[in-house]
């Protein structure tokens with residue numbers, strides 16, 4: 377019982393990171409209908425910038441907001457310089473849908489190469505911002521450590537901030553209207569291009585947070601977040617790709633399932649398990665757990 | 675010259691000329707009905723007036739200023755508000771959120787609140803359904819919501835694309851009466867695009883009849899109604 381409980385706690389911590397990555401992917405998908413492979417690159421670049429701040433100031437708490445802002449700026453720039461232009465140039469035909477996606481794939485390679493040129497390929501490590509020794513109750517130490525608590529709490533805070541923005545502010549209403557019906561949004565006076573760029577910036581920030589949270593218990597290298605991108609996609613699709621709640625739930629389901637399999641079956645199954653979970657969810661609910669209730673006009 | 679002045683307007687969809695050498699004028703405060711059957715070019719015309727579609731040639735002026743090549747989000751700010759055909763609400767949002775969209779760009783939040791209250795007074799059904807998703811509304815209620823949202827932007831020129839489409843006669847009547855009441859109360863200039871010729875001409879001051887993108891006839895609405903040759907050919911009653 378205790379073993380199960382501990383495993384679930386670890387799953388929640390791992391799943392939080394997947395949720396953040398899923399959130400980053402969902403935000404971009406909703407605002408521009410682009411599957412953004414570059415997100416792993418954006419997150420790694422932001423995390424290296426955070427790493428740079430840590431090496432100079434020895435202060436994780438300063439590095440965190442700087443990485444977040446760097447992530448937001450990178451996201452906004454990618455939209456303005458690349459995605460917007462591509463979508464305007466190719467707006468119909470089979471190429472229109474796929475061109476921006478391929479472009480993000482190329483961009484992922486480009487960012488990785490740039491990061492490799494600046495920081496080299498060797499593995500680096502963050503100094504831990506808080507302890508990774510499990511909490512102790514009496515003479516009982518559990519695997520869930522302060523660093524895991526930091527991950528979970530930060531994720532909850534990020535999710536809450538985004539829900540408030542989306543549900544309670546005019547900016548959130550603009551973001552939703554532009555995602556669902558860009559033409560009606562324009563007729564209502566919303567600057568849809570700008571709104572989409574803000575969506576990309578939010579996504580970049582969320583990805584940066586994921587990178588800054590996962591790296592302390594891991595290594596940093598130009599492709600150390602690639603697996604997280606895959607988990608993020610799986611979590612986003614489990615959650616239906618459209619909703620923030622879906623991203624959170626998808627991440628948790630994936631995190632907990634992985635933790636259970638690692639603990640009770642075998643650690644070599646991690647990668648396949650993600651896809652087994654994905655396929656199982658999609659077989660039961662083809663539109664994802666929190667999928668669109670109705671077909672949306674594209 | 676004030677009002678809406680359209681001269682020698684040509685609009686194309688690729689090789690198709692959807693609006694062909696069209697000229698007409700709507701004076702300030704006038705309610706103009708633009709009548710034509712399927713494919714006449716009515717929607718194309720409205721989309722150009724609201725900035726969604728660019729024109730091929732010709733000119734469109736609103737109160738003396740050219741509005742061609744301006745973006746819809748800017749035209750809204752100068753009072754030109756377009757209620758597009760049929761699907762002009764966002765079904766994923768609630769009624770309240772759809773209404774809020776109408777005033778989202780406006781700084782004067784007091785007046786937004788006032789305009790929202792006026793819209794609900796005009797269409798009390800909306801008030802009863804504020805928290806519902808717009809997806810659950812009937813066709814007539816959706817049209818009320820779309821018009822209500824437009825009003826919250828405090829339009830000076832209101833462009834309506836077939837508000838009667840798919841509605842029951844009683845509801846059509848209600849919508850038309852509301853349009854007329856709005857025009858009277860706020861002194862709006864209205865371009866009402868319709869296939870329902872009789873209903874639209876009854877509330878309109880002037881009528882513009884187009885066919886295959888070309889002007890067929892224009893003049894005071896009551897004269898068009900009484901014109902026997904138009905009746906048979908274009909008005910369909």
Ligand SMILES: Nc1ncnc2c1ncn2[C@@H]1O[C@H](COP(=O)(O)OP(=O)(O)OP(=O)(O)O)[C@@H](O)[C@H]1O
Nearest residue numbers: 687690692710711712713714715716717718719869
């Ligand atoms: N996006 C488009 N691409 C190509 N042709 C178009 C497009 N939109 C409209 N057309 C063509 O332009 C012409 C005018 O269409 P439009 O939609 O303006 O007519 P309408 O008067 O609004 O008709 P309805 O009463 O059926 O709505 C038609 O021949 C139509 O096929």
Ligand SMILES: [Mg+2]
Nearest residue numbers: 716717718759
């Ligand atoms: Mg039409």
